[in-house]
Amino acid sequence: MADTRAPSTLWKSELLVTELIGRLMEFWGFKRNMGRVWSVLYLSLQPLSAADIREVLQLSAGAVSMTLSELSRWSMVKKVWVPGERRDYFTAEVQLWKMISRVFAEREGGEISHAIEACEEALASLEPHLESKDEAELARAELQRSRITALLDLAHLDKRLLDMLLSTAKLDAEPLSHITLDQSDE
Secondary structure, three states, X not given: OOOOOOOOOOOXXXXXXXXXXXXXHHHOOOOHHHXXXXXXXXXXXXXXXXXXXXXXXXXXXXXXXXXXXXXXXXXXXXXXXXXXXXXXXXXXXXOHHHHHHHHHHHHHHHHHHXXXXXXXXXXXXXXXXXXXXXXXXXXXXXXXXXXXXXXHHHHHHHHHHHHHHHHHOOOOOHHHHHOOOOHHHO
């Protein structure tokens, strides 16, 4: 019968992967320990307790608890029941696309929605200036309308591309080749 106890030390392969994923998570704006904890769970034969994770990664109880909570919020780990055990055990989400698409939907989707709202508000705020009798003010307002509209069009395209990517796991970036932010050629 295989030994199902949690390892007390990590193999070199596990160390390399936990550090790699930790660095990548940090690059994407998450905490490094989120990647390290997820990796340990991802590479584990069985669910691990917070104490197991604390031991193998040499982290404090508070750091492990906060990290598991954050990973749970992003659906990157889940609590599982281990028969005969009273403590909580955790496993990693192993469907990588499911995990990545959730992050894209929440983070990038939220930023794109915010960009659309901000551009629309900026365009609405230009209306009084677009009715100005002052030539300089009118020219400034028309330039801004043109350029903010280009940014809004880009944000709408980003939303369509993100929606396509999330719904099909495929992306046709060809529409990006037609985007220009330099409106001086008009």
